[in-house]
Amino acid sequence: MNFSKRITSMQESPIRKLVPYAQGAKAQGKKVYHLNIGQPDIETPDSFMESIRSFDEKVLAYSLSQGMPELIDAMINYYKKYDMDFEQDDILITNGGSEALLFSIIAVADAEDEILVPEPFYTNYNGFSSAVDVKVASITCKAEDGFHLPDKKTIEEAINPKTKAFVLSNPGNPTGVVYTAEEVQMLADLAREYNLFIIADEVYREFVYDGLGYTSFGNIKEVEDRVIIVDSVSKRYSACGARIGSIASKNKELMKQILKLCQGRLCVPTLEQIGAIELYKTPEDYFESVNKEYEKRRNIVYESLNDIPGVLCKKPTGAFYVNAKLPVDDAEKFTIWMLKEFDVDGETVMLAPSEGFYATKGLGKDEARIAYVLNENDLKKAMNILKKAIENYPNRTI
Amino acid sequence: MNFSKRITSMQESPIRKLVPYAQGAKAQGKKVYHLNIGQPDIETPDSFMESIRSFDEKVLAYSLSQGMPELIDAMINYYKKYDMDFEQDDILITNGGSEALLFSIIAVADAEDEILVPEPFYTNYNGFSSAVDVKVASITCKAEDGFHLPDKKTIEEAINPKTKAFVLSNPGNPTGVVYTAEEVQMLADLAREYNLFIIADEVYREFVYDGLGYTSFGNIKEVEDRVIIVDSVSKRYSACGARIGSIASKNKELMKQILKLCQGRLCVPTLEQIGAIELYKTPEDYFESVNKEYEKRRNIVYESLNDIPGVLCKKPTGAFYVNAKLPVDDAEKFTIWMLKEFDVDGETVMLAPSEGFYATKGLGKDEARIAYVLNENDLKKAMNILKKAIENYPNRTI
Numbered sequence: 130m131n132f133s134k135r136i137t138s139m140q141e142s143p144i145r146k147l148v149p150y151a152q153g154a155k156a157q158g159k160k161v162y163h164l165n166i167g168q169p170d171i172e173t174p175d176s177f178m179e180s181i182r183s184f185d186e187k188v189l190a191y192s193l194s195q196g197m198p199e200l201i202d203a204m205i206n207y208y209k210k211y212d213m214d215f216e217q218d219d220i221l222i223t224n225g226g227s228e229a230l231l232f233s234i235i236a237v238a239d240a241e242d243e244i245l246v247p248e249p250f251y252t253n254y255n256g257f258s259s260a261v262d263v264k265v266a267s268i269t270c271k272a273e274d275g276f277h278l279p280d281k282k283t284i285e286e287a288i289n290p291k292t293k294a295f296v297l298s299n300p301g302n303p304t305g306v307v308y309t310a311e312e313v314q315m316l317a318d319l320a321r322e323y324n325l326f327i328i329a330d331e332v333y334r335e336f337v338y339d340g341l342g343y344t345s346f347g348n349i350k351e352v353e354d355r356v357i358i359v360d361s362v363s364k365r366y367s368a369c370g371a372r373i374g375s376i377a378s379k380n381k382e383l384m385k386q387i388l389k390l391c392q393g394r395l396c397v398p399t400l401e402q403i404g405a406i407e408l409y410k411t412p413e414d415y416f417e418s419v420n421k422e423y424e425k426r427r428n429i430v431y432e433s434l435n436d437i438p439g440v441l442c443k444k445p446t447g448a449f450y451v452n453a454k455l456p457v458d459d460a461e462k463f464t465i466w467m468l469k470e471f472d473v474d475g476e477t478v479m480l481a482p483s484e485g486f487y488a489t490k491g492l493g494k495d496e497a498r499i500a501y502v503l504n505e506n507d508l509k510k511a512m513n514i515l516k517k518a519i520e521n522y523p524n525r526t527i
Numbered sequence: 528m529n530f531s532k533r534i535t536s537m538q539e540s541p542i543r544k545l546v547p548y549a550q551g552a553k554a555q556g557k558k559v560y561h562l563n564i565g566q567p568d569i570e571t572p573d574s575f576m577e578s579i580r581s582f583d584e585k586v587l588a589y590s591l592s593q594g595m596p597e598l599i600d601a602m603i604n605y606y607k608k609y610d611m612d613f614e615q616d617d618i619l620i621t622n623g624g625s626e627a628l629l630f631s632i633i634a635v636a637d638a639e640d641e642i643l644v645p646e647p648f649y650t651n652y653n654g655f656s657s658a659v660d661v662k663v664a665s666i667t668c669k670a671e672d673g674f675h676l677p678d679k680k681t682i683e684e685a686i687n688p689k690t691k692a693f694v695l696s697n698p699g700n701p702t703g704v705v706y707t708a709e710e711v712q713m714l715a716d717l718a719r720e721y722n723l724f725i726i727a728d729e730v731y732r733e734f735v736y737d738g739l740g741y742t743s744f745g746n747i748k749e750v751e752d753r754v755i756i757v758d759s760v761s762k763r764y765s766a767c768g769a770r771i772g773s774i775a776s777k778n779k780e781l782m783k784q785i786l787k788l789c790q791g792r793l794c795v796p797t798l799e800q801i802g803a804i805e806l807y808k809t810p811e812d813y814f815e816s817v818n819k820e821y822e823k824r825r826n827i828v829y830e831s832l833n834d835i836p837g838v839l840c841k842k843p844t845g846a847f848y849v850n851a852k853l854p855v856d857d858a859e860k861f862t863i864w865m866l867k868e869f870d871v872d873g874e875t876v877m878l879a880p881s882e883g884f885y886a887t888k889g890l891g892k893d894e895a896r897i898a899y900v901l902n903e904n905d906l907k908k909a910m911n912i913l914k915k916a917i918e919n920y921p922n923r924t925i
Contacts, residue, residue: 130722130753132784133637133691142790145592166589173587181798182580189571189768191564194543224622224770227792239531240638240660256791261659262638293531324528355528370587370797372622386530392540393654394625399768400579401796 139259143252143485147461150468151479159472162511164499165464165481167302167449171367171419176407181400192396195388196222196375200402203409204360204375210413211334213347213358215377221387222397222405226332226361226374230296231257232390233357233376236383237326238263238293244328245292247278249452249486249493251302251330266292267488272454272496275443276304278312284319294326294357295319299346300333303452303486303498305427305445307337310344317349327352332361332374333448335416338424341446353379364449366408367419373397373405423449426501426508433512434499437519439527451499452483458524460484460497466522473514480515495526537657541650541883545859548866549877557870560909562897563862563879565700565847569765569817574805579798590794593786594620594773598800601807602758602773608811609732611745611756613775619785620795620803624730624759624772628694629655630788631755631774634781635724636661636691642726643690645676647850647884647891649700649728664690665886670852670894673841674702676710682717692724692755693717697744698731701850701884701896703825703843705735708742715747725750730759730772731846733814736822739844751777762847764806765817771795771803821847824899824906831910832897835917837925849897850881856922858882858895864920871912878913893924 144166151161195201201220208215223229230253238244240262246254248267258265268284270276278284295316300307308316320327329346337343346356361374378384430451434442439456457463460482467477483496501508519525542564549559593599599618606613621627628651636642638660644652646665656663666682668674676682693714698705706714718725727744735741744754759772776782828849832840837854855861859880869875881894899906917923 130724132634132781133640135637136634136784136787139784139787139791141787142592145790168588170586172585177587178582184576187570188568189575189766190566191767194540224626225792228622231792235658236530236534239533242531253791253793256787260633260788260791326528368587369589370794372794372796383530386534386537389534389537389539389654390658392543393537393651393658394623394629395651396768396770398770398796398799400798 135259135262139256140485142256144481147464147479150465154468154477158475160476161468162476162478162503162507162514164511165479167364167500167502168369169364169367169449169502170504171422173368174366174408174411174415176411177368177371177404180407181404184400184403189399192399192402194391194396196220196397197402197406200406200409203406207409208347208377211345211347213345215379218381218384219377219379221376221384221391222402223374223376224397225363225372226330226359227253229359229374229376230254230328230330232387233328233359234258234263235261235390236387241291242293243289243291244294244296245287246296246488248488249303249483251298252485254296255488265488269489269492270304272441272443272452276301276306276452278308278315281315281319288319288323292323292325294328296328298330298333300336300447302333302448303450303481303483305448305450305452307341307343307447310342313344313346313349317346317352320352320355326355326357328357328359330359332359332364335365336420336423336449337447338420338427339446347377355380357383362405362408366411368408371401371404373401423501425505429505429508430499430501430512433516437516449501451501452496453499454496456519456525456527457495457522458526459494462524463522464497467518471518471521473517476510476514478511478514478518533657533660537654538883540654542879545862545877548863552866552875556873558874559866560874560876560901560905560912562909563877565762565898565900566767567762567765567847567900568902569820571766572764572806572809572813574809575766575769575802578805579802582798582801587797590797590800592789592794594618594795595800595804598804598807601804605807606745606775609743609745611743616779616782617775617777619774619782619789620800621772621774622795623761623770624728624757625651627757627772627774628652628726628728630785631726631757632656632661633659633788634785639689640691641687641689642692642694643685644694644886646886647701647881649696650883652694653886663886667887667890668702670839670841670850674699674704674850676706676713679713679717686717686721690721690723692726694726696728696731698734698845700731700846701848701879701881703846703848703850705739705741705845708740711742711744711747715744715750718750718753724753724755726755726757728757730757730762733763734818734821734847735845736818736825737844745775753778760803760806764809766806769799769802771799821899823903827903827906828897828899828910831914835914847899849899850894851897852894854917854923854925855893855920856924857892860922861920862895865916869916869919871915874908874912876909876912876916
């Protein structure tokens with residue numbers, strides 16, 4: 130009675146596996162600043178709960194497998210602001226961005242096929258792929274380049290006949306990189322030349338700073354039949370617990386195929402969809418204030434990091450993450466050390482070590498992801514503790 | 528740019544694929560009695576919405592990947608009534624019974640492995656398996672036997688080295704069969720002899736009629752390490768739109784493996800879990816009244832069917848389905864004919880043709896599933912229409 134190879138070979142979530150150490154620190158009475166998870170502290174718009182509270186059907190029935198038409202309509206309107214023009218059957222509502230990714234990968238890749246992913250990447254791309262026997266091949270991006278893409282030739286060399294799709298997040302998790310219009314165009318060109326899909330995880334679309342422009346893969350006309358856009362209300366509206374995601378594509382035959390998977394799991398929760406309809410109607414000024422807040426935090430984290438000798442970190446311009454090279458032997462050991470053995474006045478910090486964000490063995494060992502999801506004061510305290518921790522860590526490398 | 532073989536080979540939901548014909552009938556002004564889907568009309572207990580309405584956190588945050596401890600506690604108490612004794616880490620909360628099935632199949636079977644399923648079966652067993660390259664092998668059960676299992680030797684012959692698990696629903700969808708204690712014991716014995724898991728879909732556990740006893744696979748001590756129990760609030764509490772399911776198993780190593788899949792999709796919706804906690808605390812007398820209602824309906828359907836010449840249907844004793852042999856050439860054609868060309872005073876009926884519930888080609892062509900999820904009056908009208916439809920169908924076989 131054995132478990133499947135695909136499940137035993139699946140790696141544990143590198144973001145969640147250090148949780149027991151955090152629990153241990155708390156049990157010792159330490160306060161832990163969580164810079165390790167992307168759980169924003171921004172308030173969820175009230176409209177979400179208000180609409181759910183007024184639900185008064187006597188029977189909580191199945192919804193449609195593709196999602197509620199009203200929610201799809203609200204998303205169609207949302208996309209128009211970004212010059213994307215979708216129809217009802219171009220959008221499927223999913224259980225979070227997670228299910229959107231899983232279904233997209235199943236739809237384009239068979240067992241033993243490959244997806245090509247710029248690394249470091251959102252670790253669950255790897256998890257979902259392992260679960261369905263798809264191999265993750267990677268395009269290595271470097272801290273020194275602010276995690277922008279390498280040149281076309283380098284990417285081309287990573288493509289082989291098994292490659293079925295690019296999968297990437299833009300703005301990037303864990304890097305905070307925002308790809309330039311030229312980078313987006315380069316991947317689009319490669320997708321056409323090598324007949325690939327592009328699974329574009331754009332759940333952080335709004336979180337772009339410094340007045341930078343943003344190019345969605347949904348804006349490149351000539352690849353509209355090969356682009357699959359993954360979205361979610363989790364980060365966009367600080368509603369991680371709603372688990373409402375979506376797949377959008379103008380490839381109608383692809384959408385018909387993915388609909389079969391949606392029918393298999395019957396539907397997405399009715400109430401959460403009712404709430405999400407209102408979220409997608411949130412006025413634009415919501416993002417203005419939220420972005421101002423995140424940009425301020427980004428500045429705190431970026432400036433604090435550059436104030437620590439030996440840290441390498443180019444200024445990230447999107448999402449709410451920084452992936453920094455630290456002057457330590459091993460970021461996982463360092464994180465455990467901070468939780469077990471270090472504190473400043475009874476307070477310490479938890480990071481997400483980056484090794485698990487790479488497919489290439491050995492990379493990311495001295496890197497960690499910092500999520501700037503705490504308020505300004507807490508963030509300043511946390512960064513100060515991090516600085517002192519690096520100064521005091523026995524195995525620092527400078 | 529091709530789609531994966533696994534998605535193109537996945538069959539469309541046989542329950543949902545005739546929906547366009549129903550829409551057509553409605554567009555013509557016909558009333559359609561839906562006997563085709565398992566959407567109960569029973570009211571969801573008020574406690575569900577009441578608890579959700581009182582949620583007042585400012586941020587709708589991620590829940591734990593394994594599910595809320597309070598919900599798991601409520602389920603532990605629920606299982607005690609059935610003499611099943613689970614601990615916190617024996618239960619994982621999932622996005623409906625659907626995700627519970629998908630994760631269980633991924634955990635026990637690799638690509639090209641097989642699961643062994645009594646047919647006719649819940650069609651999504653097939654859907655999920657195709658999506659992850661697992662083959663469905665079947666044990667044929669017959670209308671003449673009330674869809675009870677064949678003898679041990681027949682089942683044994685269907686087991687081969689690729690077989691990893693039995694997957695079955697008990698009480699049965701689409702058959703309404705409730706396996707006897709001897710049948711449950713026989714499968715348990717086979718699972719031990721051939722080193723198999725048992726994925727026991729027991730979402731209809733409460734819906735057993737005629738005062739019959741019920742044996743859960745969770746009651747067979749000697750297979751407790753190989754039993755995976757799938758549950759859901761959908762049918763139990765008429766809360767299909769909540770999408771709260773679960774996996775329960777005393778195999779702690781297995782649960783650790785499946786937890787990795789749960790971590791990959793982060794969590795199940797927070798609000799729906801809050802509602803489900805209250806559902807699992809629903810007093811027992813809820814089931815007494817609900818069961819009385821379903822038993823009455825079962826009797827109406829069973830007696831009406833046996834009043835139609837040429838119909839074969841043994842009395843089903845559980846769930847809320849009947850799978851009947853009809854005197855027609857092809858139940859799918861017959862269903863389409865009822866929707867397109869037949870009515871009694873502007874009213875017609877929709878069934879779920881059973882061919883898609885079989886893995887063996889050719890079986891089930893003259894069978895259909897009837898879900899008795901309508902009130903007494905509507906059900907009587909619908910069964911009367913069905914009788915007249917069979918009398919008038921040009922391709923009936925008697």
